[in-house]
Amino acid sequence: MRILSSRLLAALAATAFAVSTSASADTLKLATGFPTGSVAAELAELLAKKTEELSGGDLKVKVFALSLLNLKETPPGLRDGIADLGYVLPPYYPAEYANSNLAADLSMLATLGDDQSGAPAAVAGAMSEYVFFNCPDCQKEWKQQNQVYLGTGASGIYILQCRMPVITLADAKGKKFRSGAANFGRWAEAMDGIKVSMPGNEIYSALEQGVLDCGMYSTAELSNLQLFDVTKDITRRVPGGLFAGIALNNANRDVWQELPEAQRRALIDASAYSTAFFTYEYVRRGDENLEKAKAMGISVNEPAADLLDASREFARNDVKTIVETFTNDYGVENAEAKVKAFRELLAKWEGLTAGMGDDLDGLTKLFAAEIYSKVDASTYGMD
Template sequence: MTSTNLLGRITTTVLLGLALGASQAAAKDLRYATGFAPNSTGAKAQEASAAYAKEISKGDLDIRVYPQSLLSFTEMSGGVRDNIADMGMVLFPYFPAEFPNSTMVSEMTMLFSQHDTGDRGGLAWTGALIEYITLNCPACIDEMTAQNQVFTSSSSTEYMMMCMKKVETAADMRGVRIRAPGAHWTRWANSVGATSVSVPQNEIFEGLSQGILDCSLSGAAELLDLSLVDAVKYIIRDVPGGGFGGTGLMNVNLDVWTSLTPEQRTELLRVGAHGSAYGSWNYRVNNLAALEAAEKKGIEIVAPAQDFLKATRDFTNADLKSIAKTYAEKYGLKDTDQAVQKMSELFEKWVGLVASIDSAEAYQELLWNEAYSKINVETYGM
């Protein structure tokens, strides 16, 4: 063998070794934190997304899910910012000073009651919020960046009242102690004479059982996820309406995001679309199953009286008009009227888009086509 051929073979071997090493170095092991309990609807959806990530990346993205262990919901934003977790489920209403633009629009979910959303309000809201933040709200992206985070996905579901006492009229709400997991619901509670009580999600059962709470605003799936089916006596539908609409389902630490290749960022957005679709879809399915289980358990499903519905509609109409002004004054936000108008338009658009969706897979494809495919991974979040 000539020296030239030998040198060529050595060079080829070295280059192949360097390429293999670079490929191996590019593989990412990522820690995902959620405040949901193990085996809950939310945790199961993220476990499924972790498996999906491994599949589509051929093992290049290996996500380990930490349900209710690595970080609680109240610790989540700081934990993702400081890279205690690489990714986490950040609830914007828990951190309004850090995410005022995102939190403002999250308080608009009572729009559900102004459209014929049925059991698809959460699906429409998820799509609208993702499209709004990623493609229409530079201020939202900037506030994520300030917290060393990148928004990639969301999830939402309808909320209803779960009570220990029968609440049927507006007058029945006077003096009721209710867990209201959002400022807009606190304002509604105050408007009908109730008192908002702050209770962490994992303490709702205890709060209801021990008389700390008379009612909780929760998704129906939590009847089974949190065993509330063994505590509550009444479920009140249609009031106050809306859902929890301020979820950064998979906020990614910005340093981690920038360390990814464009291909890996695209894969992570596909995982975000998967988590958003399956999380919201599974909540819809599990909500219906939980309500059926509640009825079999003997829990009374209460239809609110007309005066209660009217009082709630009147509050909703007035509150939606005041949100923009409130956030402009409290947090110094700009163009809040336009932001509220844009989110309203997007929600109406998505109500139509999700009306005929018949599976999580179809919903994931819809989310990708309408929003995710339009994100520039070379610059997004950076």
């Protein structure tokens, strides 16, 4: 009997997997690298529900939560058609999505004041409007990766979640901080710490084993990534900023262009719901998790004045570094003008979202009116 080559066996296995997870012409596969019960997985289920509802049942979405592609695999997997829709994190691929990452790196500007409550909604609105309508170079990057962008959500405020107290500037020195984006890595180094870059799926074991001393993320991740058991101390308000490098439900471009216009319209309109829900729910769940953490005996601290002052000074000075880094390292053109355009949009959205942090219905209607209703389903993503 002839022995099959390893390459042929791999091809047969891939074909079998594709058949087992494939979607019909009117059912799309959505991959998220977060587990069932996380905000991202609930977001995906909401998108599926709203897409079916808005398409009159003509288009369905099947959600694969942490089963089809993990967080690192999703961008290339979506590009290559393993999934039809996917939760994409551009900071994991800084060169491929440099223009989107440029804007996302500016999120610390939204949390320089004492009242940070409106920052997530403002950043989500500003990022989405910027990428849809004000950044053709962002759109060019999505096209090069065979994707169609459908909006950005924002996490809750980033704080320190550690194995030991990190309250003062001296406490931060020499500590190993997990960084999920370049600006947070620079913050760690500015505090005389050590930046450690790794996907979110690896944080639990890294904290458990002492590979990390602290993670920088919102308190929603305590439940999203099951981190309650490996977190001992929390320090609020630092580093500040939030994670805005999130393309919530990008579409494979080939699949997108095969859909009838009415189904593309349904996905666009459903994305208004998913963007608002993600941003709202990240904050709500983060607040809930913070109270649970206190009840579990996890210490919740305010930063010392020297650490808070150093953190805010870093954020103000980092804008120049962002411009230089994206210009010199990633070849972003007109970076200073792009920073100015995003900052203007952020100021606009800070006004639009003021007082709406706990109003999911109002936020959904705002995103729909200001952003998604203006996306032309007949032409968007079709070139």
